[in-house]
Amino acid sequence: MSVLGTRRPVGRLARGGIAGLAAAAGGAASQFLIVLLVTRSLDPDAAGAFFTATALCLMLAGILRLDAGNGLIYALARRRGELTDHSVVWAALAPVVACSALAAVAVAVFDTELGALTGVPDGVWPALAAALPAVVLADVLVAATRGLGSMRPTLLLDGLGRPMGQLLLVAAAVLTGASLPMVTAAWALPAIPATVLAALWLRRHLPGPVPLPLACDRETMASFWRYTGPRSAASAIQAVFQRLDIVIVAVLAGPAPAAVYTAATRFKVVGQLANQGLTQAVQPHLVRAIADGDLVRARRLYQATTMWLVVLTWPIWLGYAALAPWLLPLFGPSYADGVTIALVLSGTMVVATACGMVDVVLIASGHTAASLANTACAVAVTIVADVLLVPSHGALGAALGWSAGVLAKNALPLVQISRRLGLLPFGRHSVNALRRGVA
Structure with missing residues (x-):
């Protein structure tokens, strides 16, 4: 017998790699087409404002997700099949949800100041603030599904659903002459159904009944963030300096x-x-x-x-x-x-x-x-x-x-x-x- 037991795990790994590559290819193609679409449809000032706002939104989301997605991959892969999996998910999500909500409120409140600092017109920042928690949670929850050994949600949501939704909605917005805030909202909107669908997938596949959010014990919370904490700082540094x-x-x-x-x-x-x-x-x-x-x-x-x-x-x-x-x-x-x-x-x-x-x-x-x-x-x-x-x-x-x-x-x-x-x-x-x- 081989080290992996049989050739089947290698086949699963290869299929997972192909699924991951397909998801990556879908995201890359969508990003490139959105860039071409925006640069050819909007004037340079509007296109620059769009790219500035979306880049800063992604940078902020990279900080706010606290690398909880990778932490969940590590935790769920180690504890796979245990009834405590739900508690680990809540331990990961609680700080992320709190930080994202506070950041969204801050972005909405300081809309004028952000506009003056970045040159982005009024109305863009409130649109992004409304979708910011979903942008953050979509990344975390989709990553968590990989901790359970499945690449299907990543392929369907990150590879097809969200990028294609962004491309189609942005295309519809620019072709109908929508305002820049509406174009920006069209870019952010697909994160909301991606978040909901990933959460439903996790609820279906995690073992045992779903506990209340407050049921997460301190030991689980401390253990999870003891591992993930240093990575949160590293993820924030990467998000900013990218x-x-x-x-x-x-x-x-x-x-x-x-x-x-x-x-x-x-x-x-x-x-x-x-x-x-x-x-x-x-x-x-x-x-x-x-x-x-x-x-x-x-x-x-x-x-x-x-x-x-x-x-x-x-x-x-x-x-x-x-x-x-x-x-x-x-x-x-x-x-x-x-x-x-x-x-x-x-x-x-x-x-x-x-x-x-x-x-x-x-x-x-x-x-x-x-x-x-x-x-x-x-x-x-x-x-x-x-x-x-x-x-x-x-x-x-x-x-x-x-x-x-x-x-x-x-x-x-x-x-x-x-x-x-x-x-x-x-x-x-x-x-x-x-x-x-x-x-």
């Missing part, structure tokens, strides 16, 4: 280089979402293997998914590098200068992908504080490099700074899991992964 590089370019080099940098980095979301899709499929399996002390199975999963990650994403990054001279002019002739940036980004992600899901493995082994420290270090490297390089090299300097941060973010956990767990991204399971996946 979009900070564009701001740094604008401040240090001017708006024109910032526009080139934005266009050149627009296509990287495709490769990143492919990575995310495969990560969503394998994360619960890694958690269970490491929780059971089965490092042999963990090594097999890590090396197999690294090989599949290389096979599935390297063509994306290499294709992006090769096609950048034709892709970037879609935004306008002046954006052809971003080809060098595209080459830097592609080369960086080829190297980072070869490290595998190092941070996922580190988190699955319970070392969330180390993951937080790694993220903070990567952010510091990025900021320092940007400050040093952007004034003299503009957008290319920002790309080099981002590259340095990404490499640091992958190299640090790679060293840590190698020393602590003896895990390496490639080994005797790498080639077997391809052979079994085809079989």
Whole structure:
């Protein structure tokens, strides 16, 4: 018998990876089409306001979800089938709901101040404030379904339902000449049914009766947030600094280089979402293997998914590098200068992908504080490099700074899991992964 027992778990993992990739592809395609639709339908000021508002909404949602989704994946995968699962879900949701509600009220109250600060017209912020809790909860609840070993809600809700709903509603809004607040509301609205459907799925599949929200005991709450707390800080840092590089370019080099940098980095979301899709499929399996002390199975999963990650994403990054001279002019002739940036980004992600899901493995082994420290270090490297390089090299300097941060973010956990767990991204399971996946 193999380490996994039979080939069937490998098949389930492959199918889960394909489902995750399909969900990622749906989200990426929808994002790109919305960008094209808005830029071609609205005047530059309105399009800029839309992108500013939605980017800040996603940044705020990334902070407010407190990484509770990943915490639930870890907790539910470890306790799968236990009657305490409901208590874990309530322990995760209580702080998230409270923080989201307070943030929504604050955004609505300070609508005028936010408008003056960002240049976004009146009415946009109240529309986003009304949907903000749903945007946050949709991410958390859909992630929780993966903790129960199912990729179907992720595929149907994150891959098809929500992105297609956003695209169709935004298209209807701009084609009917709706106001900017209505266009923004159309973008946010699909998060509400996604939240409701994910909650209903969890209620149906969690074992035992559904307790009252206040039935969550302090021990469960403390245990959950002891693990998730450090990741909450890391998730908040990532949510903020994912979009900070564009701001740094604008401040240090001017708006024109910032526009080139934005266009050149627009296509990287495709490769990143492919990575995310495969990560969503394998994360619960890694958690269970490491929780059971089965490092042999963990090594097999890590090396197999690294090989599949290389096979599935390297063509994306290499294709992006090769096609950048034709892709970037879609935004306008002046954006052809971003080809060098595209080459830097592609080369960086080829190297980072070869490290595998190092941070996922580190988190699955319970070392969330180390993951937080790694993220903070990567952010510091990025900021320092940007400050040093952007004034003299503009957008290319920002790309080099981002590259340095990404490499640091992958190299640090790679060293840590190698020393602590003896895990390496490639080994005797790498080639077997391809052979079994085809079989």
